[in-house]
Amino acid sequence: MTVPWAAEAPPQTQPITQNDDVVRSRQQVRALAQECRLSLVEQTKFITAASELARNTLVYGGGGEMRAGLVERHGRRGVAAVFADSGPGIPDTELALTDGWTSGGGLGLGLSGARRLVDDFVLDTEVERGTTVTIVKWAR
């Protein structure tokens, strides 16, 4: 998916290689969501989704990076975040997006829950190559 980044502000990159980076990505996304004037509920949803995906990038992808910024399409503004890792990839995306299924020790709701928390959700993965997840939340 090509992300329609807003022209005036290029997306910022945040490496995700340790636990603190999850907090940092969350703070970065929070600032963007506020700048985009999302409502409090939508801010919280987007931040939570970003938090889930950042942690997945770290725990399952073995580290990677997040690019986040404002987006614009047909005059609508929104926030987008792209999480990319070059980890093992996801062999069965349908299974991975099933509620309650986890390959680690979590609740198994991170990926599927994140999809429900945002407007656009694109999962792009290839085994042995890595995973890229793009999420967008549009301002109402």
Added chain:
Amino acid sequence: MAKQVSPRGPVELLTTDREKVTADWIDTVAGSLQGRISRAEVDRELRELYGALVEGLREGGDDTRGESLSEARALLTELSRNRARQGFTPSETAISVLALKQALEPALRNDSADDTTAYLRLARVLDDLALFTVEAYTRTREEIISSQAAQLMELSTPVVKLWNGVIAVPLVGTLDSARTQVVMEKLLQALVDTGSEQAIIDITGVPAVDTQVAQHLLKTVVAARLMGAECTVSGIRPQIAQTIVALGIEFGDIITKATLADALQHALRASGVDLVAHQGVGR
């Protein structure tokens, strides 16, 4: 020493056009700081430094770690500390020294071999001193970071007694595995120490509840239950409630409340305390 050996050493290079050199130097530094420090202050700092540098070079030559330049080093330490505290970058700190090299360049225009040698000697001294400022800067930043880390640890997780048999943990900030472990240990210990049967975990101060935070909370509640205590989670704000639903997290039969007050009322009722309003006192 420099004075006798060579007629135009670093000291002479520095002092020949004294006013012009210092003015250029101060201009460059003040420009790079973009008005975040007043020009008068830069002026004072750099003139003091200039004086100490000239004195030091005149007395003992080029040894930047030696006795003669100790005053210049002390001034630089002071300057680096201030810059670090005021949030300037290492480059913005080091430029205070390095800009002097730039200010001295016009003196090289007359192609004198003596001047070039003097400039190179001085440049080496200034490079050393610039490295010294970066070191001092980093040391200060490290001190700031470690004192903040200590303050953060003090902030974390007190267990408070709200009533006989009712304790609460107000959680603030990010809940990671390490902190949950601390919270859980403190809570369980407090249950034993106070003989409480009601525990309240308040998450008003937790900015985002994702699956990891929820999982940690659930584990803490289950552990408290195993010890025979009833555990309530309070401080669920509207946006958090909607996010938890969308994520699909099940809190099962765990009691949750919107505010700490509601949770306290519930806990009191469960432990058999009746709250009675006096007649005629309330409005």
